[in-house]
Amino acid sequence: MGHKVWKLLVLLVVAVLVAACAPATPTPAPQATQPAAGQVCTVGFINHLTGDAAAYGQSMKKGVELALDKINANGEKIRVIFEDDRLSAADAQTAFLKLVDSDKVPVILGSGSSTVTLSLCPKAEERKVVLISSISTAPALKQCGDYVFSAMASDDAQGPEWAKVAEYLKADEVAVMYLNNDYGIGVKDAFLASYKGKVLIAQPFELGAKDFRTEILKVKATNPKVVFIVDHVAEGSIVIKQAAELGMNVQWVTDVSMVAKEVIDLAGAAAEGIMGLRAGSTQTPEYKEFEAAFQKKFNEPPTIWADFSYDTMMLVAMAIDKYGCNSEGIQKGLMEVSQSYVGPSGPKAFNEYGISQGVYEWMVVKDGKWVLYEKK
């Protein structure tokens, strides 16, 4: 090897060691204090903005933008910096450190993915930055600590609600189809734990696939009358469509994430009569107002999870209003303001773990629209 290369290498070693040792004392959590009254508070946002799950991240971004319009209506109070996690723990970490070190944000609206949020939570606790996810539902989030919040109830709340639906439908045997990821497995397990009847088959399927026909045939072969399905809309809408094409006539009951227009768009007439859970309520004045504002700004009906990210942003803004633009204040503020807050996605009171409690509404597709299910 040439001398030059060695010299370069030695130089690199020295440079890196210097870089490594200089801040060897772990920097004490920078109490991100931003300015007092009258100035703009900068807030971070990390979500999947590109890649396979971009549809959800971009949708949540819209909810935040809508909330910002309202918050900043009388002069700019809050500015949000949007970062991409590419659905990867390492990239989320990069985005997190960029927001905390470079933009000095005291609070980050966290990822839609429970896995990514979980990977960030030790860092958030260490740096004392509030991490609030709109829709992360993994029960493990409870162990994260004081600085991590989620505005959606854990998976273990959705399962029992499904069991109630099953009881109401007098279904003593059902089939379950679930997405093979943290979310799908979480809801399925919670359901299996609380459902008393017989489960004919619990059929997993893969995220990102487009051909579910054989999976559907396996479920169909057990002759279920009621099928519970937990899925993202991209795959779930295809499952409903392909099941109809394969002549499967069952009562579908979906999780909260499939109660979205995409299912009806794709499955068309086959979507009629599908039941599903909705977190929060579409009947409240808060939701109606949100729906109209969203339609006005983006020229489309609210996209998936936008109501949750909207509420998350509003809660953060209220907390900042109350205790200022610093993470301790926001942490305290979130606990307090959430207790009485009711937004388009429902009441958001955080419990001792910093997780909102779910209220579910039963929905059904009627004449090509998700409407409230009327219990007989």
Next chain:
Amino acid sequence: MDIFAQLLVNGLIAGGTYALAAIGYSMVYSILKFINFAHGSIAMVGAYITFFLAIQSLHLPLPAAFFLSMLLTALLGISVERIAYRPLRRAPKLATLTTAIAVSFVLDAAVMILMGADIKTFSLPVMQGYSIGPVLITPVQIIIIGASLLFMLLLYILLTRTKLGKAIRAVADDPSLAEASGINANVVIAAVFGIGSALAAAAGSLIGLDTNLQPTMGFLITIKAFAAVVLGGLGSVYGAIVGGFIIGIVENLGVWVIPPVWKDTIAYGILILVLFVWPAGLFGSVEEAGVLQQ
């Protein structure tokens, strides 16, 4: 038995889309000997063009939008070749592979910016499929299977009965010899990219019609088509089609007995097994692929 028939048809539907995508892939390989990793993204763009023409803006009738999209995507493929691949024809193979990956980044990002990341659907009426014997199948699915067979036939005619076809085969066999005998290799290569991209657009649009559209759908198409091409034998266009159908069928039959989360594992497992027995794929020639026998 009934279920077996339905599984077989499910496999044909999945296999038809893989096969359609694989044809263009294989044609490019046979001429340039490089893996066009942007092929799936080109199929994705084709699907979005069809959607744009038929649903989003011009409201053209679906067949018109479909064929216009094939044409426009052909132009896209030719431009991609001209801009990103041609300057590198004499560069190491890995350089072309790099630009191919980069092109797929660019196309995916561009569609995401222009069309949004949300899921798009054609919203065709959904109905129970026609019963043919014990099997249920929808018109779109019949078109998918039919189209891959039809394009296979058209391609056969093109390659064997036309002047362009002869030129393509000549360039594939020996580019310098073909140039010496007065064939303009650049034109032939552009034609191959055009045809391959048009077929990719057809595949992407049909997948979109059967399921839905997302800017990242290209990657899956690339992977499955790549597997189909290798299974059939690199450079063998007919092999690619057979490979596509085999993978579709094996996946669907396999999932019946094995949990579906292992679906891709089944496809790759079969592929690896086949390569151990026939190192150059089912229809590939050992010499051409440069596979060493020890």
Next chain:
Amino acid sequence: MEIAVHLLVLITIYGILAISLNLMVGMAGLFNLGLAAFYGIGAYTSAILSRNFGVPVGLSLLAGVALAALIGFIIGLPTVKLVGDYLAVVTMGLGEITRAVFKNWVPVTRGPMGLPGIPHMSLFGFKLDTAPFFLAFSFLMIAVSFILVERIRLSPFGRVLRGVREDEMGAQALGKNTYWYKMTALVVGSGLAGLAGGLFAHYMNFIDPSSFVMWLTFFIFLAIMMGGLGNNLGAVVATGVLMVLREGLRFAGLPPAVAAPLQQLIFGILLIIMTIFAPRGLIPEQKPRYD
């Protein structure tokens, strides 16, 4: 700036991957698209051993390296004789199969939920629980990997390897057993990828299957391509350049409405331009003097 340290750690880890891939692809011509699998095997092995069984972290790291190398060997037995694109598809398939195992062997890997709470690295009782300390260690590891592979490159063994890459028939004609030369490159390369994986697991303290996707393999391919095939220093430098480019675009202040896809778009365009103007990489392979 912790982010700078974080990026440097990632660069050293990905740099080891680049050195590993360079040994396999750049030097031996083994077109391995399954790099992320070996990386993942190293990560999961070390994480599970240390987290669930209390194995000391240094030892678990070595176990990860050994298992990755062993699996490289087993896979190599039938596949090393395949060349070029066929090897590419087989290794790609193995990569996806491995990821399916990470995802679906839930009792052991916790599947898609990921493994939280992986213990920190410790060295002779000294805990490397801050990023700067970890950087020092991962830098040491990349230096060791670099020197190891450079020694291989400059040895007679490396010369044969290069010969195999350029003209396998010729090398065989000279009586060289190309099979074992390539096998050695594959085994060492796989072990290095396993090392990188182990480092990643103990740095992040959390792993899940999404960290071991094919995208990463592509990214490292781009790096060795840019750095100049067969050039180890170039590969590491290019890894750094690409990472800084990719993450640096976060600081570019792009319009928020389209910032994320726009970053991807710009990254892609820059890559195309760079490749067209320097198809042999930014720092082309330097031939050893005796060549």
